[in-house]
Amino acid sequence: MSPDGAKRPNRNPRPSTFRRDGESPDGAKRPNRDPRPSTFRRHGLRALKALARGYSLGLLLLLWEFVPRMGLVAADILPPFSTTIRNVGTLIMEGELQRHVALSLVRQTAGLVLGVVGGVTLGVFMAWSRGVRAFFEPLLMLTNPIPKAALIPLFMLWFGIGTFSKVMLIFVGTIIPVVISSFHAVADVSRNHLWSARAMGDGTTRMLLRVVLPAASPQVLTGIRLGLIVSLIVLVGSEMLAGREGLGWFIAYTMETGAYDLTYASMLTIAVIGFCYDRLYLALMHRLLAWKEEGA
Amino acid sequence: MRLLTRYGSVLLLAALWEAAARLGIFNRVLFPPATVILVRLGSMLWEGVLVQEAGQSLLRMGTGFALALAVGIPLGMLMARSRKVEGFFAPIFAFGFPVPKIGLIPIFLLFLGLGHGSKIALVFLDALFPVVLNAFHGVRLVERQFIWSARAMGDSEAAILRRVVWPAALPHIFTGIRLGLIVSLIVVFLSEMVSAGSGLGHVMIISARNFKIVDMYTAILSIGLLGALLDRAVLAARAQALQWYEGEAAA
Amino acid sequence: MKIVARDVSKAFRDPRRSVEVSALEAMSLSVRDREFVSILGPSGCGKSTFLYIVAGFIQASGGEVLVDGRPVTGPGRDRGIVFQEYALFPWQTVLGNVMYGLREGDAREREARAREFITKVGLGGFERHYPRELSGGMKQRVALARTLAYDPDILLMDEPFGALDTQTRLLMQEELLRIWEANQKTILFVTHSVDEAVVLSDRIVVMTARPGTVKKSVEVPFGRPRVVEDLMHDVAAMDLRTDLWHLVKAEVLKGGPR
Ligand SMILES: Nc1ncnc2c1ncn2[C@@H]1O[C@H](COP(=O)(O)OP(=O)(O)O)[C@@H](O)[C@H]1O
Numbered sequence: 189m190s191p192d193g194a195k196r197p198n199r200n201p202r203p204s205t206f207r208r209d210g211e212s213p214d215g216a217k218r219p220n221r222d223p224r225p226s227t228f229r230r231h232g233l234r235a236l237k238a239l240a241r242g243y244s245l246g247l248l249l250l251l252w253e254f255v256p257r258m259g260l261v262a263a264d265i266l267p268p269f270s271t272t273i274r275n276v277g278t279l280i281m282e283g284e285l286q287r288h289v290a291l292s293l294v295r296q297t298a299g300l301v302l303g304v305v306g307g308v309t310l311g312v313f314m315a316w317s318r319g320v321r322a323f324f325e326p327l328l329m330l331t332n333p334i335p336k337a338a339l340i341p342l343f344m345l346w347f348g349i350g351t352f353s354k355v356m357l358i359f360v361g362t363i364i365p366v367v368i369s370s371f372h373a374v375a376d377v378s379r380n381h382l383w384s385a386r387a388m389g390d391g392t393t394r395m396l397l398r399v400v401l402p403a404a405s406p407q408v409l410t411g412i413r414l415g416l417i418v419s420l421i422v423l424v425g426s427e428m429l430a431g432r433e434g435l436g437w438f439i440a441y442t443m444e445t446g447a448y449d450l451t452y453a454s455m456l457t458i459a460v461i462g463f464c465y466d467r468l469y470l471a472l473m474h475r476l477l478a479w480k481e482e483g484a
Numbered sequence: 485m486r487l488l489t490r491y492g493s494v495l496l497l498a499a500l501w502e503a504a505a506r507l508g509i510f511n512r513v514l515f516p517p518a519t520v521i522l523v524r525l526g527s528m529l530w531e532g533v534l535v536q537e538a539g540q541s542l543l544r545m546g547t548g549f550a551l552a553l554a555v556g557i558p559l560g561m562l563m564a565r566s567r568k569v570e571g572f573f574a575p576i577f578a579f580g581f582p583v584p585k586i587g588l589i590p591i592f593l594l595f596l597g598l599g600h601g602s603k604i605a606l607v608f609l610d611a612l613f614p615v616v617l618n619a620f621h622g623v624r625l626v627e628r629q630f631i632w633s634a635r636a637m638g639d640s641e642a643a644i645l646r647r648v649v650w651p652a653a654l655p656h657i658f659t660g661i662r663l664g665l666i667v668s669l670i671v672v673f674l675s676e677m678v679s680a681g682s683g684l685g686h687v688m689i690i691s692a693r694n695f696k697i698v699d700m701y702t703a704i705l706s707i708g709l710l711g712a713l714l715d716r717a718v719l720a721a722r723a724q725a726l727q728w729y730e731g732e733a734a735a
Numbered sequence: 736m737k738i739v740a741r742d743v744s745k746a747f748r749d750p751r752r753s754v755e756v757s758a759l760e761a762m763s764l765s766v767r768d769r770e771f772v773s774i775l776g777p778s779g780c781g782k783s784t785f786l787y788i789v790a791g792f793i794q795a796s797g798g799e800v801l802v803d804g805r806p807v808t809g810p811g812r813d814r815g816i817v818f819q820e821y822a823l824f825p826w827q828t829v830l831g832n833v834m835y836g837l838r839e840g841d842a843r844e845r846e847a848r849a850r851e852f853i854t855k856v857g858l859g860g861f862e863r864h865y866p867r868e869l870s871g872g873m874k875q876r877v878a879l880a881r882t883l884a885y886d887p888d889i890l891l892m893d894e895p896f897g898a899l900d901t902q903t904r905l906l907m908q909e910e911l912l913r914i915w916e917a918n919q920k921t922i923l924f925v926t927h928s929v930d931e932a933v934v935l936s937d938r939i940v941v942m943t944a945r946p947g948t949v950k951k952s953v954e955v956p957f958g959r960p961r962v963v964e965d966l967m968h969d970v971a972a973m974d975l976r977t978d979l980w981h982l983v984k985a986e987v988l989k990g991g992p993r
């Protein structure tokens with residue numbers, strides 16, 4: 189797998205260091221293992237290998253731990269990693285962190301789902317109807333390059349500072365890339381595939397579900413990923429700017445009140461959430477695109 | 485005339501907006517007529533205020549973005565060519581790519597202060613990820629036979645990098661540049677809204693907070709125009725550099 | 736001997752199943768100077784692998800390859816390569832591609848030489864076209880011109896006409912014969928087509944199914960210059976084709992379903 193885990197054709201089949209279950213980079217030097225180790229050993233080994241491969245991350249964490257400990261940076265500006273972990277624990281015990289995390293997740297998920305469903309639908313209609321396309325294409329061309337941060341004050345004004353306004357932000361941030369990618373993807377579906385489905389007696393709906401959407405899914409997923417990344421940024425930013433809840437707000441709040449140790453705890457949480465969201469996306473993608481030949 | 489039909493839907497919406505605002509169907513304070521906003525944009529441009537604020541934003545964004553390109557492209561290419569470098573950096577980029585870096589803004593404020601430094605650093609960090617990853621994939625996906633052909637004709641590794649790997653990876657590198665630009669723009673205005681005394685993002689949020697609605701719309705409009713302009717510039721540079729690539733994907 | 740391969744073997748690690756796949760085993764072969772040798776075998780038997788080892792792109796797991804008596808350690812300008820997929824640089828025009836490998840002389844001399852070879856393969860007038868604007872046959876002509884232009888002693892060709900339609904393929908075979916008969920080079924030509932091997936070669940080396948090794952080496956008794964059409968109906972050629980087909984068919988069947 190590649191560093192961002194995306195599935196792409198790999199024309200140079202040298203095993204990547206980041207391959208999930210590839211060989212160790214210097215495979216040749218490795219002693220020949222028992223061909224069928226116990227499941228436990230296999231998983232244990234794999235986990236160990238994964239850990240060893242992520243050594244650079246470990247190095248960063250060590251740096252985080254020891255720079256403040258050795259007094260290179262004051263501990264109240266940069267609390268050590270272990271202290272931050274402990275703070276995360278305390279915040280969870282107090283029930284404070286979950287509340288904000290849950291709210292941010294609900295906003296993000298709602299906006300994302302709406303954006304993906306709406307985007308794919310609109311994309312299909314644009315690809316299949318000239319009229320729909322003629323109406324929406326210029327709108328998309330104009331709104332797409334607008335940096336989405338500019339929508340934050342606008343939506344604050346229109347929809348207030350609560351959850352609805354944030355969901356709308358994420359919705360818009362997601363739907364634009366998803367519409368564009370699914371429009372192109374659906375328009376690109378090979379005519380022979382469509383004809384084959386027709387020849388086998390598929391109606392429009394069946395063909396859409398069984399041929400068009402699967403064939404378009406790789407490109408659509410690329411659009412979803414861009415939407416995911418952009419909307420996470422916009423969500424955190426808008427929570428920082430307005431409202432009284434959400435992880436972004438909590439970061440800004442602790443920062444303003446000088447509770448830096450809690451700021452770090454919440455920043456770590458956000459990093460982990462972003463990472464988990466991405467892994468979830470990747471897992472989904474690998475399921476959906478299992479049919480895709482990697483070497484093709 | 486062609487423009488009229490092409491952007492028909494946009495003009496239609498703008499006209500509807502104008503009419504609704506003028507006729508009082510919309511709240512006139514929240515939705516000032518489109519013409520009022522355009523006039524304000526003109527006068528603010530004329531007075532030079534907008535230009536100055538845009539300059540601040542551009543300076544921050546441009547510096548961070550340029551640094552991200554200068555570091556990211558070579559780093560991504562190096563990662564694709566050397567297993568050691570990849571082994572070191574790949575986990576960092578895999579973990580860091582989806583993290584909304586704007587959430588880390590407190591660190592930048594604490595260490596770099598409220599001025600340009602923190603914004604430049606944030607833009608740099610956010611743009612770096614798509615640039616590195618796409619350069620990496622671009623180089624990784626270069627056809628093995630291209631490199632072999634060059635090698636058979638006696639090219640050195642350095643010559644192959646310059647004459648084969650670079651042009652072959654350029655389409656992907658441009659994808660990274662464009663994504664980096666999109667993210668940079670979002671982040672620079674966001675960070676200006678969160679903490680700054682200048683820049684278009686700052687103007688926008690201050691106007692919103694003080695209910696100077698027309699000013700807010702004007703700032704939003706200029707941010708949109710700036711975004712579109714820069715996006716166009718990258719696309720033009722891409723078309724210029726990749727003339728051979730046109731239609732290649734389809735072929 | 737121009738090329739000598741002794742007991743060349745190659746094992747690949749299958750990245751999915753972490754087992755070793757033996758692609759070549761004890762493959763030995765000698766090619767005389769200016770000889771045209773075809774390697775014939777079912778797909779997947781290791782033909783490309785062997786050719787890439789001779790070219791120096793990949794390392795053998797065992798055995799050695801000598802070119803002009805010196806062991807091959809990497810690619811060199813003495814061995815030109817033509818791939819089935821053309822491998823033209825899509826960012827270069829036809830002219831740029833053919834000039835790519837030229838080293839001698841100033842820019843004008845190199846351009847003149849490149850134009851000469853473009854004309855030689857019948858593409859005069861297409862110098863400024865990009866590869867994507869050309870048909871498969873034209874692309875393969877450019878690839879041939881690119882390799883011929885810098886004048887390597889040996890041509891290594893990996894199913895160069897495999898992707899072309901039958902008519903274009905016949906034309907290209909004639910063209911190759913004409914070029915080769917004019918300035919004889921040593922050619923190692925990989926193909927899975929019995930007809931093609933018979934028409935072109937001085938000698939045909941039939942390979943076994945994977946792991947590939949030499950099954951039989953067959954001399955082709957027809958004189959030069961050859962005319963492709965004549966060989967199509969020649970009785971001796973038909974017999975030779977039948978014999979070869981039986982040899983290959985046994986190997987195809989041995990390989991299991993493909
Ligand atoms: N890079 C590689 N990694 C793993 N297996 C390979 C690789 N290249 C070739 N093989 C395997 O080696 C065998 C021979 O391949 P190849 O030389 O391409 O066959 P041919 O050219 O005769 O069709 C095939 O079974 C193929 O799957």
Ligand SMILES: [Mg+2]
Nearest residue numbers: 782783784894
């Ligand atoms: Mg082959």
